[in-house]
């Protein structure tokens with residue numbers, strides 16, 4: 001394999017920056033109906049993306065159907081691909097089993113200014129698998145290869161990555177992951193569970209050394225710093241936890257460490273997740289857990305942005321799913337949450353939250 005055939009695009013800088021800071025690459029996972037245009041913007045702001053000690057290094061969009069993007073229904077789906085300036089670098093995630101749709105959708109993403117295109121090859125959702133996409137790709141490497149090739153043709157110079165799982169019914173690292181590692185991907189994100197395991201067992205971080213060893217075997221002809229970037233995913237709670245999961249499974253000399261970590265559910269109710277300054281655990285004065293008023297302010301700002309950007313295409317119920325995470329862990333949180341769950345729009349949420357902030361003697365922060 002020739003080194004120059006791997007198209008890293010913006011990932012080259014991301015790798016160099018993380019290496020310079022002697023830390024792993026930290027990225028935000030695609031979470032359908034969670035990391036939508038509104039929440040991504042809130043995360044980029046509160047985690048201080050692009051600033052020193054801020055993050056994430058890269059943001060993923062929710063997955064979007066390539067078939068849908070090539071259909072008359074495209075306008076609504078384009079709203080899932082909306083992003084703000086502060087979210088660069090941003091990767092659009094697509095799924096389909098039709099190479100020609102992937103080609104067209106990837107070209108569209110490049111045109112829309114995305115820094116990368118990622119292909120979903122791990123989603124266990126029935127509706128996605130029925131289309132032979134998502135995790136179904138694990139059972140059909142021939143089509144997977146065609147989909148990746150089509151995405152590259154469409155995306156042009158924009159790098160194309162893959163997110164997958166360790167296997168379908170069992171550990172298939174030595175076949176499925178080996179196959180993917182032979183395809184010159186700049187980045188491979190591995191959710192460390194099988195399709196069958198869904199999210200019901202702890203993620204197998206102990207398998208990361210097997211993946212890294214395999215990468216280094218399959219890509220032995222490539223200089224170490226130019227091999228596929230491996231990002232591990234599953235059950236990571238915060239930045240400290242990410243470092244612990246990586247170092248515990250890095251081998252004695254650290255050579256088997258994953259290059260990065262993808263954070264999914266940990267972002268619920270915690271848009272500060274990637275801010276190193278707020279998340280230093282065990283360092284005394286640096287500990288800065290968001291206060292109740294900060295959380296309520298962020299919750300309200302998020303709600304208002306959701307209504308502004310997506311109110312005409314998404315049900316308000318999607319926004320309300322966040323309240324359980326934003327509003328928990330203090331006396332009276334449950335009662336407040338119940339009230340918020342009865343709301344139907346941002347104005348109602350605003351009236352309730354502003355009242356609570358006044359009771360806390362912390363009137364709403366205007367930003």
Ligand SMILES: Cc1cc2nc3c(=O)[nH]c(=O)nc-3n(C[C@H](O)[C@H](O)[C@H](O)COP(=O)(O)O)c2cc1C
Pocket residue numbers: 029030031032033034061062063093120122123163191233234235236262263264265266
């Ligand atoms: C609500 C929800 C939506 C998700 N949507 C996507 C998606 O659009 N694309 C994808 O590749 N994975 C999706 N996933 C999987 C996550 O990206 C991630 O792989 C999984 O949650 C494990 O990581 P975590 O333990 O850090 O949450 C979703 C997971 C959840 C809980």
